[in-house]
Amino acid sequence: MKRIHYLLALGTFGIGTTEFGVIGILPQIAAAFSVTIEKAGQLLSLFALIVAVSGPFVMLLMSSVNRKKLMLFVLGIFAISNLLSVFATSFNMLLIARILPAFLHPVFWSIALSIAANSLYGETSSKGVAIVFGGFTVSSVIGIPLATLMASVFNWQSSFVLCAVINILSFVGILFFLPSIKIAEKQTVSSQTKILKKPILWISFTLSFLMIAAMFSTYGFMAVFLARVTKMNGTQISWMLLIFGLSGVAGNWLAGFLLNKSILKTAFMFIIALMLIHLLLYCYGLYFVPMILLIAIWGFVHTAGFLISNVNLTSSAPESPEFVNSIFTTCGNAGVTFGTILGGYFISGFSVQNVIWSSIGLLIMALLVWILKRFGNFE
Template sequence: MKRIHYLLALGTFGIGTTEFGVIGILPQIASAFATTIEKAGQLLSLFALIVAISGPFIMLLMSSLNKKKLMLFVLAIFAFSNVFSVFATSFNMLLVARLLPAFLHPVFWSIALSTAANNLANEQSSKGVAIVFGGFTVSSVIGIPLATLMASLFNWQSSFVLCAIINTISFLGILFFLPSIKTPEKQTISSQTKILKKPVLWISFFLSFLIIAAMFSTYSFMAVFLNTVTKMNGIQISWMLLIFGLTGVAGNWLAGFMLSKSILNTAFVFIIALTIIHLLLYFYGLYYIPMLLLISIWGFVHTAGFLIGNVNLTSSASESPEFVNSIFTTCGNAAVTCGTVLGGYFISSFSVQNVIWSSIGLLVLAFAVWIIKRFGNFE
């Protein structure tokens, strides 16, 4: 693989840590601002919603600009927003600080993913994309658990200091070591948006949406689940997140290999495996020792979901790579929002343990759409 893939992964590491680092510290933030877990979850869900809404439009407007400079600008804004978050004196102020970089998030992801795919032959492109997604996986392994640990050892503000440092390191790595990315011949808006007429794009969109929504309906409240149901403390939860991320590295690699063989078969295996894991989480989530094993398996399967969702969607419109990747960014973040809101509803209406059923319901719907795509003719 080319060095460019690993440098792009460094950038996604910074972006991923900022977006999802709050997952492990939602209980501390809710306590600090005397608010509910459901409201604290807005730090994730509203961030994702803004990304979902702005994605395609922002990318269309900026498609002709210098790619490297755009990515550097995005990372700089992310670093600034984390510094701003440190000084938040109210929940609304923290929410504003979190939402500032969300508008530019799709720019980095779209450029990074399309560049990764275009720098390798078609049959190897999914492996290149897997490396870039590996940056997000490593943020799960290192960034998210460290953010949780920092909050447990010091305070919730220290988590945002960590995120600012990570974004700065990513900025410097891209600045000094990433070669200039060739700007492709400018495409008109109409030439890019014509892919929206393809039925296969939309069935792929809904499949990816349901897969990712199912992932985050429970995962967004993982720290809350481990604290309330499994009775773990903050340090134990940070270790669980570390185990979750470590096994996710292997799962992400395996998914990249499987996707190069068959996209639909990989999606099928993922849906079935994640459904089984959530059922086991519901029945054994109360027990500490079984959860150690389940967290490992959950991380192995879960982390591959974003990669599977991306390749499933982007393979349906490879003629317009940056625009279709911006559509995936919308798809993925809208799914995160939907999953988080649905999970929050299940927690407030039933219990933390019953949040599992929100994910299982979405996975059943994903399987139904998979059947439609597998046996339908949408070309």
């Protein structure tokens, strides 16, 4: 079964690089099209917003389609989108090319995470999900920093060429090595949507939303922070993103281990650790050498956030795995959208360094919801 998990991780690697690869090249895109960094951030926030809005509906509509064919279709559309982005002659054209595949993003994630969670049983199910999320982690380690480096060495268009190549490689891997996946007995819309009546689902949704929003309120502008506050150049920023991603591999693995012990305790540790890191980023962001260490620690904690948020939410409705995973894509991308918009507001209203406080405020709210979930009775 692990071979299936790694094939799915290859797909999430391609999807993750496409969605988040722009993080490191926002300054170049803003300069190329003469737009503000806040507007350039729409390449991330609007992509995430489309995913958030379309997630559950698209998965319900396609619930009877062959899973392997669906995943191949999604990867193909992502590759085409990246190639169209290369030839964009205006910011609006680039924005349209970016958001078109976002409607299909939830399909791949929902299927991949559902397969991962259900192909292993008991305590090991979180490990299967962790492997699939590892594809996103590797995209942080290799895809995002390499996209940033290519933009620095060549131009911003080369970053989208890279994303297209990764999607094509993912497509080939799924096509030749993933076996055909039989569709389980089709569930009716009403049988799947009944989980929406569960209070614990919405408490978990809110907690995951706030954690992810807190992550991306600052992380979405990481390249800008390093350029303007720490005064790093493009090459140095790409290396910092690499360090961030490498440490995230270990963080993702540890989160998978801890989640098998206790989901709530792991979520608590994540909230507190990320809050402390952001305070340190605010205090030492001006200093080059301390920031190298802080970026490593930040990546270790941050990267685990998606896995923790996913298990926190999906464990509240295990009876409908694909639908609850599509709800998670809505939750996660709504969090990315809100966090990025809030971060952009703090940058434009205050300063780049003060974007840290948007994340800290969201983490305090997440802690309050965690307390409600821990001590409330919502089952």
